[in-house]
Amino acid sequence: MSATRVVVTGLGTTSPVGGDVPSTWAALLAGQSGVKTLPYDWADQIPVKIAGVAAVEPTEVLERVKARRLDRSTQFALVAAMEAWKDAGLDVSPPDPERTGVALPSGIGGVQTLLQNYDVLKEKGYRRVSPLAVPMLMPNAPAANVGLYVNAKGPVQSPVSACASGNEGVALGVDQIRLGRADVVVVGGTEAAIHPLPMAAFGQMMALSKREGDPTTVSRPWDVGRDGFVLGEGAAVLILESEEHALARGARIYAEVKGAGLTDDSHDIAQPDPAGRGGARAIARCLLESDLSATDIRHINAHATSTPQGDIAEGLMIHATLGSHWDQVVVTSTKSMTGHLLGGAGALESLATVLAVYHRVVPPTINLDDQDPAVELDIATKPRDLPAGDFAALNNSFGFGGSNVAVAFATA
Secondary structure, X not given: OOOOOEEEEEEEEEEOOEOOHHHHHHHHHHOOOOOEEOXXXXXXXXXXXXXXXXXXXXXXXXXXXXXXXXOHHHHHHHHHHHHHHHHOOOOOOOOOHHHEEEEOOEOOOOHHHHHHHHHHHHHHOHHHOOOOHHHHHOOOHHXXXXXXXXXXXXXXXXXXXXXXXXXHHHHHHHHHHHOOOOOEEEEEEEEOOOOHHHHHHHHHOOOEOOOOOOHHXXXXXXXXXXXXXXXXXXXEEEEEEEHHHHHHOOOOOOEEEEEEEEEEOOOOOOOOOXXXXXXXXHHHHHHHHHOOOHHHEEEEEOOOOOOHHHHHHHHHHHHHHHXXXXXXXXXXXXXXXXXXXXXXXXXXXXXXXXXXXXHOEEOOOOOOOOEOOOOOOEEOOOOEEOOOOOOEEEEEEEEOOOEEEEEEEEOO
């Protein structure tokens, strides 16, 4: 493993449960769900009418003219990046632009801009299509605009791997620092796919929950009553630095990023390997790269989307990699409160994992009324303290196409 240590020095988010890090973290610890009935007229067109809508509209934070030139996914990314950049103190002492990078993807990208402009094309003709449509809808728009904001002249990238994208952005940022290409990398993920077409498409796949009743009870990872995920939106951003760079400027350090493991199932375009073998290999490779043993792991923020097959497969992965130590690891799924942010999920859950390590407390999984007997894990259903001393935590993300990413964070 490279001798370069990578640390987290800044955090930012806008999520279904809060418009910034303090409000999001407080909501997660309190077990508050951000899932609600959709407030849009178009919701009448589709059978699933709930989602994890952002708690704060990005247009309330960004300048009006600026916001109009950005797709909603990019708006979220920029709001989160602004908070993280300030949180790291880099707004006061900016780093060398040529040693600054970005690794910030979106799983689907500017889908709202794409579909809105297609509607304009059909209804009003090509002359009414926005001249900014392409730079707004392109998959690298969030990373590019964040790069402009922080004046990044190093690598600015968008590693797209569906629902594993946000966690892959974290892993790529670590690589850029260890390869000597940057001292500071803005990493994370974003998504804004609460739109009738994506929701209809996920619904036709039978991927979304059709559970009726209180929307806040619908996302229920590992519960026997789970029947699909709830779509969410938002973004999360982490500032990664080489430890040397962070210490030299006296930065506060939340946690160390020990390493990552990336694999693919090569099983199916949408369904996970039911035995969880690809994800298990990702966790094993993460431990190897991080120079960690199973006994170092005390917490896992699981991918656990509330789907019947995926939740079981992840339990198998954890047993396969942690062995007899599995019952010493506190597991949670913050998707029970936020819904599934697709390309932003891994980033938001990395942020939650970092805060769990930093504050030594695990947020709960809500709606777990009857744990599936096929899932033998120690799942936190209320906030759970983590031990004193040094330990590590994992954040797992898996995506369509079979992508698997595990990232390890440790006490600094």
